[in-house]
Amino acid sequence: MFYRQSRDTFIRSIGEYGYIYSQLTKHDRTYTQEGGAFLKALSREPQSLEMLAVKACECFEGITPLDIQTDMQDFLDSLVADRYLVSGNTVEECAAMDTYFSYAENPKTLFTYNALQNSDDENLYADTQDVLGAYYREHPQIHSCQIETTNRCNERCIHCYIPHELKNVVLPYEVIESVLNQLHDLRVMGLTLSGGEFFTHPDAEKILRKARELDFSFYVLSNITLITPHMIDVLKEVNPNYVQTSLYSVIPEEHDHITQLKGSCAKTKAAIDALISANIPVQISCPVMKTNYHTYKDVLKYAYERNCKARTDYVMMARYDFTTDNLAERLTIEQTEELLKDIIQFDKDYLDFTDMPVRPISREDWGNRPFCGVGMNNLCIASDGIVYPCSGWQGMACGNVREQSIKDIWEKSPQLNKLRNLTKSAIPQCYDCEDRQFCAPCLVRNFNESGGDYLKVAPHFCKAAHLNRKLVEEAKVRKRAKQNA
Numbered sequence: 001m002f003y004r005q006s007r008d009t010f011i012r013s014i015g016e017y018g019y020i021y022s023q024l025t026k027h028d029r030t031y032t033q034e035g036g037a038f039l040k041a042l043s044r045e046p047q048s049l050e051m052l053a054v055k056a057c058e059c060f061e062g063i064t065p066l067d068i069q070t071d072m073q074d075f076l077d078s079l080v081a082d083r084y085l086v087s088g089n090t091v092e093e094c095a096a097m098d099t100y101f102s103y104a105e106n107p108k109t110l111f112t113y114n115a116l117q118n119s120d121d122e123n124l125y126a127d128t129q130d131v132l133g134a135y136y137r138e139h140p141q142i143h144s145c146q147i148e149t150t151n152r153c154n155e156r157c158i159h160c161y162i163p164h165e166l167k168n169v170v171l172p173y174e175v176i177e178s179v180l181n182q183l184h185d186l187r188v189m190g191l192t193l194s195g196g197e198f199f200t201h202p203d204a205e206k207i208l209r210k211a212r213e214l215d216f217s218f219y220v221l222s223n224i225t226l227i228t229p230h231m232i233d234v235l236k237e238v239n240p241n242y243v244q245t246s247l248y249s250v251i252p253e254e255h256d257h258i259t260q261l262k263g264s265c266a267k268t269k270a271a272i273d274a275l276i277s278a279n280i281p282v283q284i285s286c287p288v289m290k291t292n293y294h295t296y297k298d299v300l301k302y303a304y305e306r307n308c309k310a311r312t313d314y315v316m317m318a319r320y321d322f323t324t325d326n327l328a329e330r331l332t333i334e335q336t337e338e339l340l341k342d343i344i345q346f347d348k349d350y351l352d353f354t355d356m357p358v359r360p361i362s363r364e365d366w367g368n369r370p371f372c373g374v375g376m377n378n379l380c381i382a383s384d385g386i387v388y389p390c391s392g393w394q395g396m397a398c399g400n401v402r403e404q405s406i407k408d409i410w411e412k413s414p415q416l417n418k419l420r421n422l423t424k425s426a427i428p429q430c431y432d433c434e435d436r437q438f439c440a441p442c443l444v445r446n447f448n449e450s451g452g453d454y455l456k457v458a459p460h461f462c463k464a465a466h467l468n469r470k471l472v473e474e475a476k477v478r479k480r481a482k483q484n485a
Contacts, residue, residue: 002087034068103306136373145190146194158258170201218240232278242281276308284299286310290331293331297342363432368424374389374390389444
């Protein structure tokens with residue numbers, strides 16, 4: 001029997017762990033010791049079970065290939081069953097087998113956009129997010145990186161966090177190529193290619209092909225209004241994780257008012273249909289603001305009819321130059337309440353998630369937790385080459401890839417070292433807050449909205465968290481009453 005990675009599967013060694021991720025199913029697993037050694041032997045080329053056993057033996061002392069061959073076959077067959085690997089009786093048969101995304105398959109079971117374990121795996125494998133989160137806290141390592149290849153954009157969205165007058169910078173391909181090579185050498189798996197508008201970059205195709213050559217699981221953020229039939233063919237070939245685009249309303253006047261580009265709604269919808277026809281995974285983002293507050297559900301319906309995943313977001317971020325006039329589009333608390341009621345009523349996954357038992361945690365342990373992955377496992381590189389902790393945090397420069405290696409910036413930046421040592425205890429008001437389980441404090445949102453203080457929480461976020469808790473608890477009571485009736 002011969003085995004190989006599928007085109008949608010990515011494997012990395014992360015410290016003592018072997019890590020495997022499928023961008024097809026959005027599932028992942030971590031393994032230690034024997035499982036990690038088995039993963040290390042795999043590649044995208046078909047290999048016989050016997051050859052794989054020989055390779056895996058290099059990780060052990062006093063073990064022969066025959067000693068592990070049966071266990072290894074069981075391990076590999078389980079990964080084939082879960083679509084991480086493909087197999088065949090011959091090299092040719094194995095090479096011809098592969099996994100492909102299709103909108104015809106049930107998106108609830110295949111195209112879930114989360115990296116949590118399959119529900120059938122819950123008793124077999126640890127939650128990778130917990131395992132890797134604990135590892136990265138002790139051993140910071142870049143797991144994913146966003147490259148803002150340019151801040152040029154053909155749209156002028158009224159809520160955008162990038163000041164429009166600054167949107168004219170392009171990161172040269174030679175710098176991007178160097179960055180991609182460095183990220184590959186650092187064993188980075190996840191990559192986000194964005195703008196501004198990504199497809200305004202003159203070398204967008206070269207960037208996509210280089211990302212595939214270096215074996216990243218990458219996705220593209222784009223308004224897709226500039227996408228061409230040729231570029232759709234390129235995307236089909238390079239196999240991105242998905243393309244994420246924003247559709248603010250199916251009503252052209254509303255969408256175009258938000259983008260400030262007449263005709264953008266029609267172009268975006270046409271490009272979505274073209275990507276779907278090519279079986280390229282699309283995720284639709286629909287940030288909800290005052291302009292589209294009454295019609296955002298039509299966008300969700302539009303996505304549902306096409307088997308696309310759609311997401312809403314009602315928490316808007318101030319611009320990184322500390323101007324806040326874009327927040328005029330932020331929903332009022334009353335509008336936020338109505339939005340949350342809709343989400344709770346119609347999004348079964350949301351209520352099921354909030355209904356999951358919360359593991360008890362002491363006040364002290366909670367205060368020792370990090371805020372997020374900032375400084376731990378992710379990074380953002382802007383179109384001027386400056387490195388930031390995450391997207392939107394242009395007020396916190398950590399280095400410049402034109403002048404330093406990414407490795408040096410990651411390990412030596414005073415800003416990153418300070419952030420990775422930061423815990424939730426840094427915001428005392430959150431310690432005893434009853435709403436803390438329904439709140440995700442965001443340092444960059446704090447920073448941009450407060451004029452540079454990432455520990456100053458904007459009152460709006462506190463009110464939204466309180467509202468979220470109140471509505472979820474009320475929904476749980478109604479749900480249990482219905483079950484007991």
